[in-house]
Amino acid sequence: MELFRLIFVVSVFFLIFCLDVGLLKKYTEDDLLHYRNRVVQMFQHAYNGYLKYAYPLDELRPLTCDGQDTWGSYSLTLIDALDTLAVMGNYSEFQRVTELLETTLDFDRDINVSVFETNIRVVGGLLSGHLLSLKAGVQVEAGWPCSGPLLRLAEKVARKLLPAFNTSTGMPYGTVNLMYGVPKGETPVTCTAGVGTFIVEFGALSQLTGLPIYMDTAMKALRSLWMLKSPIGLVGNHIDVLTGKWTALDSGIGAGVDSYFEYLVKGAILFPYPELLEMFNAYKQSITKYLKREDWYMWSHMEKGTISLPIFQSLEAFWPGLLSLTGDIDGAMKTLLNYHQIWRQFGFLPEFYNIPKAEAQPNREGYPLRPELVESVMYLYQATNDPQLLDIAVDILQSIEQSTRTPCGHATVKNVRDHQLENRMESFFLAETTKYLYLIFDTQNFIHNSGGHGSVIWTPGGQCVVDAGGYVFNTEAHPIDAAALYCCSADRQRQLQETEAILSDIDLLQLMGIDKEMENVVWKRRHRKADENPDEVKEKKFEGWDEQQRMEKQAETLVGKAAATTDVLVEMVATEPIVFNSNDSKSPSDDAVPASGDAESSETGESSSCQQKNPSLQVMPPPDDGQLQKPSPGIPPPPVDPVTVVPIDLWTFRVSINNLTEQEKINGLFTCPMRPFHARWSLMGEMFIDE
Numbered sequence: 001m002e003l004f005r006l007i008f009v010v011s012v013f014f015l016i017f018c019l020d021v022g023l024l025k026k027y028t029e030d031d032l033l034h035y036r037n038r039v040v041q042m043f044q045h046a047y048n049g050y051l052k053y054a055y056p057l058d059e060l061r062p063l064t065c066d067g068q069d070t071w072g073s074y075s076l077t078l079i080d081a082l083d084t085l086a087v088m089g090n091y092s093e094f095q096r097v098t099e100l101l102e103t104t105l106d107f108d109r110d111i112n113v114s115v116f117e118t119n120i121r122v123v124g125g126l127l128s129g130h131l132l133s134l135k136a137g138v139q140v141e142a143g144w145p146c147s148g149p150l151l152r153l154a155e156k157v158a159r160k161l162l163p164a165f166n167t168s169t170g171m172p173y174g175t176v177n178l179m180y181g182v183p184k185g186e187t188p189v190t191c192t193a194g195v196g197t198f199i200v201e202f203g204a205l206s207q208l209t210g211l212p213i214y215m216d217t218a219m220k221a222l223r224s225l226w227m228l229k230s231p232i233g234l235v236g237n238h239i240d241v242l243t244g245k246w247t248a249l250d251s252g253i254g255a256g257v258d259s260y261f262e263y264l265v266k267g268a269i270l271f272p273y274p275e276l277l278e279m280f281n282a283y284k285q286s287i288t289k290y291l292k293r294e295d296w297y298m299w300s301h302m303e304k305g306t307i308s309l310p311i312f313q314s315l316e317a318f319w320p321g322l323l324s325l326t327g328d329i330d331g332a333m334k335t336l337l338n339y340h341q342i343w344r345q346f347g348f349l350p351e352f353y354n355i356p357k358a359e360a361q362p363n364r365e366g367y368p369l370r371p372e373l374v375e376s377v378m379y380l381y382q383a384t385n386d387p388q389l390l391d392i393a394v395d396i397l398q399s400i401e402q403s404t405r406t407p408c409g410h411a412t413v414k415n416v417r418d419h420q421l422e423n424r425m426e427s428f429f430l431a432e433t434t435k436y437l438y439l440i441f442d443t444q445n446f447i448h449n450s451g452g453h454g455s456v457i458w459t460p461g462g463q464c465v466v467d468a469g470g471y472v473f474n475t476e477a478h479p480i481d482a483a484a485l486y487c488c489s490a491d492r493q494r495q496l497q498e499t500e501a502i503l504s505d506i507d508l509l510q511l512m513g514i515d516k517e518m519e520n521v522v523w524k525r526r527h528r529k530a531d532e533n534p535d536e537v538k539e540k541k542f543e544g545w546d547e548q549q550r551m552e553k554q555a556e557t558l559v560g561k562a563a564a565t566t567d568v569l570v571e572m573v574a575t576e577p578i579v580f581n582s583n584d585s586k587s588p589s590d591d592a593v594p595a596s597g598d599a600e601s602s603e604t605g606e607s608s609s610c611q612q613k614n615p616s617l618q619v620m621p622p623p624d625d626g627q628l629q630k631p632s633p634g635i636p637p638p639p640v641d642p643v644t645v646v647p648i649d650l651w652t653f654r655v656s657i658n659n660l661t662e663q664e665k666i667n668g669l670f671t672c673p674m675r676p677f678h679a680r681w682s683l684m685g686e687m688f689i690d691e
Contacts, residue, residue: 027390036441038397040088042410043434046425049409050077056104062409063423070426071121072113072178074105079125080431083478086132087435087447094136098129102149107157110179115164115172116194118157120259120476121427123201126154127208128478134457135446135467145466145481146208146459146488158205158214170220171195171241188242192235195221196260199267199276200474207271207485219273225260226279233286234302235260251302253287254313259475262318265325266472270482280326295334296355310356312342314349314370321376324383333384336376340392346416347399349373360416367413369404369425371432371477378436382448393440400433432477447471447479459487 046060054060054067058076061068070076078097085094130150134140141148163181164172173182174190198218206215228244229235230251237248237256253261261283268277290305291297297316299309317339320332342353349370352361374396381389403419404410410429414422439445446467454468464487471479 025387025391027387032441032443035394035397036438038401039434039438039441042397042401042405043084043088043430043438045405046409046434047081047430050081050425050430053408059427060409060425061423062406062411062425063421065408071117072111073109074107074122075101076121077427077430079129080121080427080476082125083128083132084430084435084438086129086136087445087479088438091136094129094132095138098133098136098138098150101126101129101153105153107153107160107178110177112175112177112183115161115174115176116191116197118176119161119198119201120474120478121431123154123158123161123205124474124476124478125431126150126157127201127204128474128480130154130208131481131484132479143459144457145484146210151208154201155205155209155211158202162213162217165217165221167241169224169241169244170217171224171239171244172198172221173241188240189238189247190241191238191256192225193257193259195239195241196225197263197475199263200270200472200480203267203271204480204485207489210488215271218267222264222267222276222279229283230302232290232303232305233282234290234300234305235283236302246302249302250299250308252291252299252309252313252316253297253319254299254316258315258318262322262475265322266474269325270472270480270485284326295331295338297335298355310354311361312339312353312355314351314353314367315372317349317370317372318375321372321379324376324379329380329383332376332380333386336373336380336392339373339376340395343373343392343395343399347403347419348413348416350416365415365417366422367416368422369400369410369412369429369433371428371436374433374436374440375477378440381440390440393437397437428476435477454483457487 046062049062049065050060050067053065055078056075057067058070058073059068060066060077079101082094082097082101085091085097127150130148131145133148133150134144145151160178161172161176164174164176166182167173167188172190172195173186173188174194175183175186177183199215199222202214202218206212224244225235225239228239228246234251235257236246237250237252239246248256251257261280264276264280264283267273268280287297290300293307296312297319298307299311300307317336320336320339323329323332323335339349343349345358346360348367349372350360350365350367352364353359354361374393377389377392377396380386381393400410404413404421406421409425412422412424412426414420439447442448449467449469449471451469454465457464457466464483466481466484466487468481468483470482472482473479
């Protein structure tokens with residue numbers, strides 16, 4: 001009997017273990033499609049409720065089926081949800097909303113707004129909508145992605161935020177009036193995240209518009225915070241932006257601090273500022289030393305390092321996802337599983353959770369449909385493909401479906417203990433929570449493109465690659481196309497000018513390791529072959545003939561490489577532009593030509609001005625006449641016959657640093673006009689991506 005009981009107990013524990021680690025559940029493509037459709041239904045129910053009952057106000061009140069203004073009275077939920085429409089493939093609604101926003105948004109208003117929230121939700125949402133416009137079939141104007149109506153709106157809003165940064169430290173006030181700047185009597189105290197969460201949006205604006213003030217402003221604020229960290233490498237929660245004095249000394253990774261750390265990593269990915277990643281790594285060491293306790297992160301005194309609050313905050317659930325971006329997968333998974341245990345305990349994450357007591361903190365037991373846990377699940381699933389993470393995503397989906405749905409939307413959970421609801425649906429539910437859930441179950445979404453394919457477009461600055469993966473989410477889950485930023489950046493223009501200058505004085509023979517003596521050997525051999533009978537040449541063997549032949553063959557190969565590089569360099573400068581075509585028709589002659597609207601670009605087509613000269617690149621030649629399409633009415637005619645947008649395979653542009661010699665690294669950088677961005681991205685990507 002005792003043996004039977006022991007076997008039963010062991011079996012139960014084994015079953016629980018299997019369920020926990022995902023060994024029993026195998027997800028098929030049909031399963032993923034099923035859950036993906038459920039997420040779409042959830043989004044659509046909440047989105048339709050907002051349009052019907054709340055628009056043009058900021059947010060839906062899902063219990064009373066009406067709306068309210070919260071962060072500024074500019075249809076915030078519509079702006080926040082715009083790129084989610086594109087991610088889910090609803091391009092027709094994206095086009096309708098884009099036109100609506102272009103014609104109705106008015107930021108010349110006498111209202112006070114949060115600098116932080118307006119930046120991440122409005123500027124970020126408009127930037128992302130602008131960058132996804134072409135993908136979603138919008139008829140973009142000439143010069144896109146470096147110009148466009150949504151970009152101009154984003155820049156206008158950001159310009160109205162700039163007065164907040166007019167302080168002695170460069171750190172911004174927390175509030176600004178859209179008409180008159182910083183309100184009279186505004187407090188100089190703001191949270192740390194409110195100082196350090198601008199580099200993604202402001203940096204993107206500078207890259208797209210060519211106006212350096214935004215990047216410079218964001219970097220100055222980040223550097224000021226860095227200089228004000230404590231002697232043990234921690235930052236507090238609130239700071240006086242005029243004096244630089246910390247007013248709240250609790251240090252953690254949650255509310256008031258979280259996105260500061262996030263933007264150090266993402267800013268380092270997007271822009272050529274390695275100092276940002278160095279800052280993050282230094283903070284991470286201090287965080288691990290003073291805040292981490294057995295895969296939990298608590299709050300401590302920023303100067304003493306002693307634990308002050310043994311509390312987990314739901315906003316901290318972003319941290320495992322951020323760790324995954326820096327390659328710390330094991331640490332991220334351990335912490336994520338701790339957070340998931342809280343979700344299983346209550347069905348949601350309370351805002352505050354007392355770790356020693358294992359209970360929700362009184363008066364902070366709500367769950368406002370936050371995305372941070374599912375965000376980390378998405379990042380880690382992309383990194384590991386661990387089916388256990390799909391189990392967690394299903395848990396989250398089911399809890400939200402079952403406990404928060406109302407007749408006109410989804411509502412905040414007021415208390416995770418009894419699942420009582422509150423009359424609010426924040427805009428981030430449609431911007432983040434539903435988007436991250438959808439991307440977990442849609443493994444082939446264009447957002448997940450890891451550099452395997454993209455499209456070549458023409459801009460006033462020349463050819464560019466866009467939609468090539470490498471999307472970086474801002475802290476409101478608005479994806480930024482890193483390739484499009486580079487397309488418009490001053491870095492690109494400078495690199496093109498430098499390449500042209502190199503053409504005039506580079507010694508390709510020396511670059512390829514060919515000395516004049518070897519060149520003369522090849523020259524003499526070629527002329528000897530032309531003047532003599534080949535049969536006679538074979539008879540003229542002399543001492544060392546075989547070695548001489550080997551040297552001649554090696555020299556001839558190197559000369560051929562140098563000639564190929566010369567051809568491509570000349571072609572890179574002199575090549576004709578490629579015009580982006582968003583025509584609805586698709587050429588029947590070639591599946592590599594992408595159709596606009598809801599269709600995805602083919603992953604198999606390869607074309608660019610680069611020729612198949614460098615074995616490490618292997619780029620196919622341009623399409624023939626049978627692949628041409630008529631230019632879209634929304635694009636001005638090019639100076640030459642129209643050429644289609646060309647999807648290309650960009651894996652050939654990603655240099656595996658460990659597999660190339662030093663000389664091949666140099667050669668690769670001079671081989672293709674699209675190469676500079678991908679070289680930089682790949683070099684940085686070595687820190688984040690397991691090749």
